[in-house]
Amino acid sequence: MPTKYRLLVKNASQVVVICSNGEKYLQKDAVQNLCVVDNGSVVIGCDGLIKAVGPSDDVQAEYPEELFEKVIDATGMCVIPGLVDAHTHPVWAGDRVHEFAMKLAGASYMDVHRAGGGIHFTVEHTRAAAAPDLLASLTARLGRMLRAGSTLVECKSGYGLELETEVKMLEVIEKARRSLPINISSTYCGAHAVPRGKTVAEATEDVLRVQLPALRRRITAGDLRVDNIDVFCERGVFDLDATRAILQAGRDMGLHINFHGDELHPMNSAQLGAELGALAISHLEEVTDEGIAAMATAKTAAVLLPTTAYILRLPQPRARAMLEAGLIVALGSDFNPNAYCCSMPLVMHLACVNMRMTMPEALVGATINAAYALGRSDTHGSLEAGKHGDLVVLNCRRWEHLIYQLGGHHEVIRYVIIKGSVVHDNDHTLAF
Numbered sequence: 001m002p003t004k005y006r007l008l009v010k011n012a013s014q015v016v017v018i019c020s021n022g023e024k025y026l027q028k029d030a031v032q033n034l035c036v037v038d039n040g041s042v043v044i045g046c047d048g049l050i051k052a053v054g055p056s057d058d059v060q061a062e063y064p065e066e067l068f069e070k071v072i073d074a075t076g077m078c079v080i081p082g083l084v085d086a087h088t089h090p091v092w093a094g095d096r097v098h099e100f101a102m103k104l105a106g107a108s109y110m111d112v113h114r115a116g117g118g119i120h121f122t123v124e125h126t127r128a129a130a131a132p133d134l135l136a137s138l139t140a141r142l143g144r145m146l147r148a149g150s151t152l153v154e155c156k157s158g159y160g161l162e163l164e165t166e167v168k169m170l171e172v173i174e175k176a177r178r179s180l181p182i183n184i185s186s187t188y189c190g191a192h193a194v195p196r197g198k199t200v201a202e203a204t205e206d207v208l209r210v211q212l213p214a215l216r217r218r219i220t221a222g223d224l225r226v227d228n229i230d231v232f233c234e235r236g237v238f239d240l241d242a243t244r245a246i247l248q249a250g251r252d253m254g255l256h257i258n259f260h261g262d263e264l265h266p267m268n269s270a271q272l273g274a275e276l277g278a279l280a281i282s283h284l285e286e287v288t289d290e291g292i293a294a295m296a297t298a299k300t301a302a303v304l305l306p307t308t309a310y311i312l313r314l315p316q317p318r319a320r321a322m323l324e325a326g327l328i329v330a331l332g333s334d335f336n337p338n339a340y341c342c343s344m345p346l347v348m349h350l351a352c353v354n355m356r357m358t359m360p361e362a363l364v365g366a367t368i369n370a371a372y373a374l375g376r377s378d379t380h381g382s383l384e385a386g387k388h389g390d391l392v393v394l395n396c397r398r399w400e401h402l403i404y405q406l407g408g409h410h411e412v413i414r415y416v417i418i419k420g421s422v423v424h425d426n427d428h429t430l431a432f
């Protein structure tokens, strides 16, 4: 009999589908009631898309095993959707381990930034780096994220702050997108800091008159794919007017608005994002109640970054107030030289303990809602027929072990699968 399907994952103790009615995001009570199939199986076709998910007996009655290229017996294991990391800065040279020591000794993020460190330090090293070296380190970092269960990752530029290096970074992201199995959502973040020697007005003009028009030409020519536009809207970085001008220009080019706001000071970034129809705003440690309400009405997702609040000892984002107001809450690792974390399981753990999210809220934040924040929830973020066959098989009978076992994801994750192909097989056999 000819092979017709790529992969059968059968007999899993739990298949965490997340949602099953084509929802683009989950909010309010829907977040608590995850769709979970006990003793379930998943079928992925040769096109890499999910064909069926359901109770094992039903699936196996309809899809005989001999039709499959590969069968995984997931007895005693769980299946969850591939994790989605909605916020990373993974292209850079030069680490900042020395600044970690400064911060532990009491320096704030902006103290380091104003002293010429922080983003400026990384910009200097990234400008000097050769593209193949940046690609090699990006590949290694994406590999680490993938082994921690991430199958769709947002990747920002933003350590160039001038055309040449911003394009170099976006080209590196594009090469990774074309050559690696992991899915990438690419973000232009040329307004990540005001470059040394320029005013905010000059930096804004450079983005508007030089960088964006050049990017538009590259995108139109098919050389580059860019999905999102980002600005660091913060006191001492880009103010509200500059942020508005840049985000509007990006939106006019067809990019999704997805930016840094209300992190260190209340800037009314949330209200601005809601007004502009932003798909997502990240950080929000300092968002006001009015900002939360505006985002809920506009269906602008909140991308919360627990690693940053933890490392910088910031006030935690008010996840509970956001969830209760009906916001679409997503999570991201914020991997960058300040917050060196590639692990969404660790991010979910921090979100639960420090932000008081429940485990279902954290998993929703790292799947369907993170996919929504990237405009990808029609194809990613849940295990529904027609979506990409991206999933993680866990070496445990209950999916919550992935969050509960602090820092233990290397042992808990057995397989990472993208479009029905096993891209990571952690050949451990653990008993619970």
Ligand SMILES: N=CN[C@@H](CCC(=O)O)C(=O)O
Binding pocket: 089, 118, 119, 122, 232, 260, 263, 308, 334, 336, 337, 338, 339
């Ligand atoms: N806050 C602005 N940007 C990054 C940090 C980037 C850096 O420090 O290099 C963030 O999301 O945390």
Ligand SMILES: [Zn+2]
Binding pocket: 087, 088, 089, 260, 282, 334, 336
């Ligand atoms: Zn960031």
